[in-house]
Amino acid sequence: MLSSNGQYQGAIDCDIHPRVPTPRMLARYMDDHWRDTVEVRGIETWDSISYPPNAPLTSRPDWRAAGADAEPARLAEATLDRFGFAHAVCNSLFAVQFFRDHNLAAAFARALNDWLAAEWLDRDSRLKGSVVLPMQSVERSVEEIERRAADHRFVQVLMLAMGEHPLGRSMYWPIFAAAERHGFTVGIHAGSSYHHALTGSGWPTYYLEDYAAQSSGFQAQLASLICEGVFVKFPKLKVVLIESGVTWLPPSLWRLSKFWRGVRLEVPWLDRSPEEFARDHIRLTFQPFDAPPSAAHIGRIMDQLKSDEMLLFATDFPHWQFDDDEVLPACLSPALARKILIDNPLAAYPRLGRPA
Amino acid sequence: MMLDAPLAPELETDADQRLKREAQSRLKIIDGDVHPAARSIDDIKAFLPQRWREHLEIYGSRRKLGMSYEPYPKSAPRACRRDAWPDDGGNPGSDLDLIRSQYLDAYGIEYGILGPLGLSGHSELNQEFSAALTAAANDWQKELFAKPEPRLKAAIVVPTENTPAAVAEIERCADDPVYAQVFMLTRTTEPLGNRRYWPIYAAAERHGLPVGLHVFGSGGHAYTGTGWPSYYVEESAGHATSCQTAVTSLVIEGTFERFPRLKVVMIEGGFGWLPALSWRLDKLFERMRSEVPHLKKKPSEYIRQHIWVTTQPMEEPQDRKHLFDVMEWIGWDRLLFASDYPHWDFDDPFRAFPAGLSQEHHRQILAANGRTVYRLA
Numbered sequence: 081m082l083s084s085n086g087q088y089q090g091a092i093d094c095d096i097h098p099r100v101p102t103p104r105m106l107a108r109y110m111d112d113h114w115r116d117t118v119e120v121r122g123i124e125t126w127d128s129i130s131y132p133p134n135a136p137l138t139s140r141p142d143w144r145a146a147g148a149d150a151e152p153a154r155l156a157e158a159t160l161d162r163f164g165f166a167h168a169v170c171n172s173l174f175a176v177q178f179f180r181d182h183n184l185a186a187a188f189a190r191a192l193n194d195w196l197a198a199e200w201l202d203r204d205s206r207l208k209g210s211v212v213l214p215m216q217s218v219e220r221s222v223e224e225i226e227r228r229a230a231d232h233r234f235v236q237v238l239m240l241a242m243g244e245h246p247l248g249r250s251m252y253w254p255i256f257a258a259a260e261r262h263g264f265t266v267g268i269h270a271g272s273s274y275h276h277a278l279t280g281s282g283w284p285t286y287y288l289e290d291y292a293a294q295s296s297g298f299q300a301q302l303a304s305l306i307c308e309g310v311f312v313k314f315p316k317l318k319v320v321l322i323e324s325g326v327t328w329l330p331p332s333l334w335r336l337s338k339f340w341r342g343v344r345l346e347v348p349w350l351d352r353s354p355e356e357f358a359r360d361h362i363r364l365t366f367q368p369f370d371a372p373p374s375a376a377h378i379g380r381i382m383d384q385l386k387s388d389e390m391l392l393f394a395t396d397f398p399h400w401q402f403d404d405d406e407v408l409p410a411c412l413s414p415a416l417a418r419k420i421l422i423d424n425p426l427a428a429y430p431r432l433g434r435p436a
Numbered sequence: 437m438m439l440d441a442p443l444a445p446e447l448e449t450d451a452d453q454r455l456k457r458e459a460q461s462r463l464k465i466i467d468g469d470v471h472p473a474a475r476s477i478d479d480i481k482a483f484l485p486q487r488w489r490e491h492l493e494i495y496g497s498r499r500k501l502g503m504s505y506e507p508y509p510k511s512a513p514r515a516c517r518r519d520a521w522p523d524d525g526g527n528p529g530s531d532l533d534l535i536r537s538q539y540l541d542a543y544g545i546e547y548g549i550l551g552p553l554g555l556s557g558h559s560e561l562n563q564e565f566s567a568a569l570t571a572a573a574n575d576w577q578k579e580l581f582a583k584p585e586p587r588l589k590a591a592i593v594v595p596t597e598n599t600p601a602a603v604a605e606i607e608r609c610a611d612d613p614v615y616a617q618v619f620m621l622t623r624t625t626e627p628l629g630n631r632r633y634w635p636i637y638a639a640a641e642r643h644g645l646p647v648g649l650h651v652f653g654s655g656g657h658a659y660t661g662t663g664w665p666s667y668y669v670e671e672s673a674g675h676a677t678s679c680q681t682a683v684t685s686l687v688i689e690g691t692f693e694r695f696p697r698l699k700v701v702m703i704e705g706g707f708g709w710l711p712a713l714s715w716r717l718d719k720l721f722e723r724m725r726s727e728v729p730h731l732k733k734k735p736s737e738y739i740r741q742h743i744w745v746t747t748q749p750m751e752e753p754q755d756r757k758h759l760f761d762v763m764e765w766i767g768w769d770r771l772l773f774a775s776d777y778p779h780w781d782f783d784d785p786f787r788a789f790p791a792g793l794s795q796e797h798h799r800q801i802l803a804a805n806g807r808t809v810y811r812l813a
Contacts, residue, residue, distance in 0.1 A: 244663055245662065276661055279677075279681040280659045280660055281678060286688050286724075288727055292717055293680075293684070297661045297662055300661065327716070330708075331706075335676055372715055384753070
């Protein structure tokens, strides 16, 4: 089935999720030692509470019924063919980040990325990949980036909104250096390793609160990346905040910029305001779009962003963020829609434009 | 939105400004965040029973931080304005004469609502000591500030993590009109809507007292879900996220369904974040309604009805219209002026708001809304 009006023809979907594989499925991509480890130690499940499989948010009802995230052909039918997308970036959500043992993390990250290449990227050339990093070890993460660098189907390196430490810390800079060297975009996806309480005030009770709290995690990462000077050190780096909502960003930047003006002696390497760093280096995927469905509100929010280059088209497939074909609100101007659908993703992902 | 004052700042002489300030003073400002300080630790000790005075002397203050002060050195000594130190010694906020001349009289403050930080028992590990210290902080505020200076209203500080003692402390103080609010900090051991805190809200509601939730505190967790930031600038900007956690938890746990007359004032976290949070929660509520069947209304409706926000530290977008956008979305009747006197990021009631704010809205924020929330005559 084709979409009725072709409004998404040629678009680049910057966030889709192949169904999370089981540890045994990944073990097939491991060497003998790690395959044995999965068996001998009984690593049968390794599921995060971030996306309860039957929760309404986790899969749109029609996509759930069709098993649309199970394999590339069904994905293509549900979205790529239907909407006419040129590309879709696959973000694997297997919980590599949960391991306390960095060796296990590195083994699973490598297997996960091999699995994605073999079972998804090999089967549909429109699909692109993110390299999931074992962030428990900076050294192993850099190794994984180097391992994938020659495969240009991988366009991004991927980490979670909440891990061990704020991501701007200089301990992580070798990862950013490797990403910048190879033209990888840095993707930060909603989710937590849950190695800390989800909030600075402990663990919320409900799943709804957990998902809502992701934007707080992103606010912390945004402040960390900017204040630590990551973008001073790596001026070509682009960071995409994925599945994080949009409307929290302007007020968060107003506040950060105000405090920077007040206490900038603490971070003297920042040669301009946090708002300016954000507009140059930070991008956000469009879904889950969190403004009220009124043209007046959306117009004000677009004005507050003060940039038409920050938003990247994304369905967040198969998560249930919108119904029918309403990925973008109808009130966006055709020029802005075109930037969100195609131009901004191409600019944010330099590896997309290179031959595989 | 109507802007019934010119957008360009007017050029004024000092004399003009003084006249204007005197005129505006008649607005009678109500300030939702004023910080009293002890001249020395002896001020607090005087209100502690002998047993806990000795405990303090021998073991000191022990919080879920591993230190008795704050882990991020401030941008100024005690985070205070450099002109707020009394000439004869003592801390900013400890000298009533200076508070009067520099702040209450200078700005025409009708009421300043106190919010004790520092050694006031919020986050003490020893639960009995926490209760004793909060009681001392409440008596200290009353005797040294609110009784001698009726423009200052005290806050009932409670030992947040010791719910029975917190309720007892509210019961002990609530009938005394010097107290205008129940006062807690936002970084707690559980998110603030958790049922363990509900007896505190029940007591506040019973006595018609608003609950002020002020940023800071130490509940035993890293300050963010991704660990500890490096810098004070991150911590400062990040207070807005602890406010988001508190509001989310209060709403989603059904606190306002259970306590329909409860009023909550978010203090010193700014306010720009509130509309985005409301929209996010509404969207998630639509999806995951089955998880929270105890909620009878959309999250944004509970927020609109039960949450007030103080304005300091005022967000400062480059385009001031953006500030008016969020004020409009929050509701002009839900914004309360706060100065944060004597801290370094003090907001001046006449200069902190951008030009273009209508006089009607300015008046609402400076006084009318506070009068309603704090039930001031």
